[in-house]
Amino acid sequence: MAIWIDEESKILIQGITGRQGTFHGTRMVRYNTNVVGGVTPGKGGQEVDLDGCQVPVYNNMKEAVSETGADVSAIYVPARFAAAAIHEAAEAFNENGGGLIVCITEGIPTLDMIRAVDKVNEFEKVRLIGPNCPGIISPGLDGGCKVGIMPAFIHKKGRIGIVSKSGTLTYEAVAQTMSVDEGQTTCVGIGGDPVSGTGFIDCLSAFEEDPETVAVVMIGEIGGSAEEEAAEWVSENMSKPVIGFVAGSTAPPGKRMGHAGAIISGGKGTASEKFAAFEKAGIYVARDPSEIGQVLVGALIEAGLRES
Amino acid sequence: MNIHEYQAKEMFREFGVRVQEGVHCRSVSDALAAYDSLGSEIVAVKSQIHAGGRGKGILYNPESGEEVMKGGVKIAFSREDVEEFSRNICGNLLVTKQTGQEGKIVNNMYIESGCDIDHEFYLAILVDRDRKSVLVMASTEGGMDIEEVAEKNPEAIHKIWADPSLGLRDDDCASLSDSLGLSGPSSKQMIEMLNSLYAMFIEKDCSMIEINPLVRTKDGSMVALDAKVGLDENANFRHPWRDEVRDLSEEEDVEIRANDLGLSYVKLDGNIGCLVNGAGLAMASMDVIKLYGGEPANFLDIGGGATRESITAAFQIILEDENVEGILVNIFGGIIRCDMVAMSVIEASKELGLEVPLVVRFSGTNHEEGKAILDSGEISIHTVSSLSEGARKIVDLIGGDS
Numbered sequence: 001m002a003i004w005i006d007e008e009s010k011i012l013i014q015g016i017t018g019r020q021g022t023f024h025g026t027r028m029v030r031y032n033t034n035v036v037g038g039v040t041p042g043k044g045g046q047e048v049d050l051d052g053c054q055v056p057v058y059n060n061m062k063e064a065v066s067e068t069g070a071d072v073s074a075i076y077v078p079a080r081f082a083a084a085a086i087h088e089a090a091e092a093f094n095e096n097g098g099g100l101i102v103c104i105t106e107g108i109p110t111l112d113m114i115r116a117v118d119k120v121n122e123f124e125k126v127r128l129i130g131p132n133c134p135g136i137i138s139p140g141l142d143g144g145c146k147v148g149i150m151p152a153f154i155h156k157k158g159r160i161g162i163v164s165k166s167g168t169l170t171y172e173a174v175a176q177t178m179s180v181d182e183g184q185t186t187c188v189g190i191g192g193d194p195v196s197g198t199g200f201i202d203c204l205s206a207f208e209e210d211p212e213t214v215a216v217v218m219i220g221e222i223g224g225s226a227e228e229e230a231a232e233w234v235s236e237n238m239s240k241p242v243i244g245f246v247a248g249s250t251a252p253p254g255k256r257m258g259h260a261g262a263i264i265s266g267g268k269g270t271a272s273e274k275f276a277a278f279e280k281a282g283i284y285v286a287r288d289p290s291e292i293g294q295v296l297v298g299a300l301i302e303a304g305l306r307e308s
Numbered sequence: 309m310n311i312h313e314y315q316a317k318e319m320f321r322e323f324g325v326r327v328q329e330g331v332h333c334r335s336v337s338d339a340l341a342a343y344d345s346l347g348s349e350i351v352a353v354k355s356q357i358h359a360g361g362r363g364k365g366i367l368y369n370p371e372s373g374e375e376v377m378k379g380g381v382k383i384a385f386s387r388e389d390v391e392e393f394s395r396n397i398c399g400n401l402l403v404t405k406q407t408g409q410e411g412k413i414v415n416n417m418y419i420e421s422g423c424d425i426d427h428e429f430y431l432a433i434l435v436d437r438d439r440k441s442v443l444v445m446a447s448t449e450g451g452m453d454i455e456e457v458a459e460k461n462p463e464a465i466h467k468i469w470a471d472p473s474l475g476l477r478d479d480d481c482a483s484l485s486d487s488l489g490l491s492g493p494s495s496k497q498m499i500e501m502l503n504s505l506y507a508m509f510i511e512k513d514c515s516m517i518e519i520n521p522l523v524r525t526k527d528g529s530m531v532a533l534d535a536k537v538g539l540d541e542n543a544n545f546r547h548p549w550r551d552e553v554r555d556l557s558e559e560e561d562v563e564i565r566a567n568d569l570g571l572s573y574v575k576l577d578g579n580i581g582c583l584v585n586g587a588g589l590a591m592a593s594m595d596v597i598k599l600y601g602g603e604p605a606n607f608l609d610i611g612g613g614a615t616r617e618s619i620t621a622a623f624q625i626i627l628e629d630e631n632v633e634g635i636l637v638n639i640f641g642g643i644i645r646c647d648m649v650a651m652s653v654i655e656a657s658k659e660l661g662l663e664v665p666l667v668v669r670f671s672g673t674n675h676e677e678g679k680a681i682l683d684s685g686e687i688s689i690h691t692v693s694s695l696s697e698g699a700r701k702i703v704d705l706i707g708g709d710s
Contacts, residue, residue: 080545109513109543110435117440118472134642149612151642151673166588167612168640172695175640175671192587194437221588224437247591250576250598251607254406258572258587258609260542261437266455271595288599289592290696 002138002186003161003206003213004100004127005145010070013038014085015077016048016057024076024104024149025050031152032143036068061085061092065099074135074147075103082131083112090120090128098125101197102147106132110260113195120197128197132259134167134189148189158183160296161207163200164219165192165226165259169247169289173217176292182300185213192221192259200230208238214305215241217292218283220274222248223261227274235281241299243292244283246274309539310358314418315553316517316535323508325501326531330420332356339394342419343387350422353393355380355402357412358558360536365404367396370413376400380414383422390419415557423531428521429488430454431532433509435516442470442509444502448488450521476506490524497530513543562625569621570611578603580702581626581635581664583619585610585644593638596695602703605632612643619652623660634706636698637668639678646670646678654685665705666690669698 011028015021016038029035029050037056038048044059058064061073073089075082082105093099101120108116108131120128129136135148139155146152150171160177162184164170170189177184188203190196200218207213216238220227227246234242249271251257253264264270278285286295300306311319314332321327331342343351355362362380369376377396384390394417403411428450436443447465449457457464466487468480478499485498505517516538523533544550556564566573572587576594580602584590587609594604606629610622626632639649653668667690670678682689690705692698 079542107542109546110515110540111442111510111513111543114435114440114442114472149643154672164588166586166591168584168586168642169588169592171640171642171672172589172592194435195440219588221591226437229438245592247588247595250594250604251591252574252576255574255607257574257591257607262587262591288596288696290596290694 001210001212003188003203003210004186005072005136005138005147007032007034007140007145009072009145010034010036010068011147012036012061012064012068012070012073014061014073014075014089016040016055017043017046018076021076022048022050024074025055027152028074028146029053031146032140033146036070037064039064061088062095065092065096069096071097071099072147073099073101075101075105077105079105079107082108083116086116086128087119090123090126093126094123098123101126101128102135103128103130104133104135104149108132108193110193110195113193117195117197129188130191130196132193132196133191134170136186136188138186139184150187150189154178155187156183159185159212159214161185161203161210161213161216162187163203163207163216164189165221166219166247169219172289173219173292176289177217177296180293180297182296185210192261194224194261200226201233204230204233204238204242208240213240215243215296215299215303217243217296220244220246221259221262222246222251222257222271222274223259223263223269225269228277231277231281231283234283241303242283243286243296243299244278245286245289245292246271246278309541309550309554310558311537311539311553312356312358312416312555313354313535314356314416316537317532319508319512319537320532320535323504325504325508326497326529327535328421328423328531328533330418333394333417333419334415336391336394336398339390339417339419340387343384343390346419346421348421349385351384351390352420352422353382353384353390353397354418354420355397355414356416356418357402357407357414358555359404359406359412361404361406362402365402365407367414368401368403368411370399370401380404412558423523423533424526425523426526427524429523430457430520431522432516432518433505433514436469439469441472442506444468444470444476444484444506446484446488450523454520470506476502492528494524494528494530501530513540513547514538515540562628566625569618570613571618571622571625572607572609572611573625574607575629576604576606577631578605579631579633579706581605581629581632582638583608583610583622583626583635584638585612585614585640589638589640593636593695593699596699597636597703600699600703602699602706605629614644616648616652616655619649620656620659623656623662627660627662632664634665634667634702636702637666638695638698639669640671641673641675641678645674646672647674647681650678650681653682653689654687657687662687665702667692667698667702667705669693669695
């Protein structure tokens with residue numbers, strides 16, 4: 001078990017004939033991800049070679065979903081078209097029993113995202129992850145299901161769930177679990193934009209319900225108050241141990257730190273507030289990401305899930 | 309991206325938001341001509357910089373450092389006042405609580421007709437990250453810092469949210485106006501203004517509109533006396549006009565250059581330069597340097613599309629900062645391959661004659677190949693395997709206290 005995607009998931013790639021779509025599609029297939037097709041308007045009927053696998057291209061999501069029965073879509077289209085791609089995927093999935101949209105694209109205008117998230121929220125069975133994120137991966141026994149741009153080889157099937165706002169810091173968290181010989185159920189990069197789909201609480205609640213996940217590593221960063229709300233949720237609802245880190249303790253106020261949402265404004269959204277909220281909620285805190293592994297081991301021992 | 313008050317007010321006029329008459333000026337003679345043309349005896353002489361807190365700021369002579377005048381926004385009661393104030397503002401350094409000690413040189417002024425203020429309000433439109441919608445926030449306590457009001461008198465702040473597809477609802481606008489205690493023509497004008505500002509927010513892809521103060525004049529009109537507008541840079545592609553309103557002198561030269569190269573750079577005050585891939589990891593690298601007793605000199609994310617050229621440029625930018633005494637490179641290879649970064653690091657250090665200690669941590673895609681390249685090169689580079697170890701090493705090498 002894992003959350004939201006597994007080896008059975010059928011994946012479509014929006015923007016499959018573009019450079020990013022083909023590049024990352026190839027790597028997804030190489031990891032044995034079940035890529036069943038792609039969409040590029042005007043290129044329907046063609047095929048794309050992804051690591052020796054011939055994948056059909058459709059003109060639109062409706063056609064692609066009804067032809068393939070796909071339930072997951074990865075969006076690699078440029079920022080100016082990305083919100084429209086989300087709308088299209090949401091409608092197509094809604095008419096075919098639901099699905100998961102993973103939007104990797106960075107740099108989408110905030111107002112576009114407000115409308116896109118609103119659209120997705122109209123449909124109960126459609127979920128959006130991202131944008132501006134590395135995607136989601138559920139490692140399997142032979143490869144697994146990778147929907148995004150993360151390096152697959154650093155992962156291993158296991159029992160830890162990971163959720164993070166940052167890309168490379170997610171990889172760091174994965175490497176930390178591996179360094180203490182723990183694998184992952186699912187790793188979700190929720191992205192660093194101010195307005196996005198799935199948040200920390202959605203992921204935590206899915207991990208709480210997932211029988212294979214025994215503990216969760218949560219990586220936040222400065223800006224907004226999602227970490228504080230997640231911490232409160234954890235203290236009220238989570239039975240499994242959560243290990244937390246927040247990036248940006250040294251970030252100056254009023255400066256955007258790379259991610260559009262990573263900004264301390266009006267004195268709000270600081271790392272120290274977030275760390276304090278984590279501690280108050282009983283989250284096991286790592287102040288240095290290189291210590292996530294050790295903190296995780298401590299938490300697992302305390303929960304009786306590991307001997308040493 | 310921010311714009312000046314005079315530009316924001318031009319935008320307000322375009323959308324029918326009531327503002328006083330005013331003229332953008334760049335010199336004392338401009339200011340006097342503006343005074344003559346406005347025909348108002350009392351005018352405001354306003355410094356135009358992107359930072360807030362102008363009214364309570366202090367102007368200094370940039371060469372001598374001597375204090376020239378208190379207050380970057382002055383009310384002039386005569387032509388002589390205008391001459392004196394504009395001379396004290398133009399070309400001088402304005403330090404406010406938002407500019408930091410280094411302040412900003414004032415190159416632009418705005419001369420605006422005075423008005424009879426009956427009451428000052430606060431109004432802002434911004435993106436509510438939690439509700440994922442546009443928020444309109446207003447308060448009866450205008451002229452004050454909104455954070456201060458939020459802390460001391462939160463019940464004075466009233467909020468309404470726009471529906472993402474339908475926009476602002478009429479009854480929400482009416483109740484917001486009511487809660488500010490407005491009635492009659494003032495209320496009608498307030499509701500019109502809310503709709504105009506919301507239309508502007510959407511059409512111009514704003515990230516924020518703040519009016520502090522928004523005033524009710526003695527004759528009951530609602531006038532935007534100040535205007536602060538931020539624009540969502542992700543939407544630049546559909547707003548080519550932004551090139552013309554962008555004031556590059558308000559931005560850090562090096563941050564602009566970095567941005568053009570696909571790098572994200574923010575200068576800090578420490579002495580350990582950082583070169584990292586990914587924004588979160590870049591912040592975490594700074595944090596860990598600090599945790600082990602060092603001080604980061606910068607935030608630098610080379611991004612997922614980094615090339616040899618952009619990595620060399622990144623080194624160059626780090627080394628331009630005279631405070632830098634050592635550099636930590638922290639790469640977790642995903643799309644970026646560590647061997648490519650290793651070659652770029654060697655090239656850059658040769659090309660730039662790198663003299664400060666360099667610690668490199670590679671993980672992820674091709675990290676072993678990358679490390680081998682660095683270890684076999686003739687340049688002395690310290691390779692480490694974890695971020696912790698890297699931070700400790702660089703702090704140690706430059707003689708920090710850890």
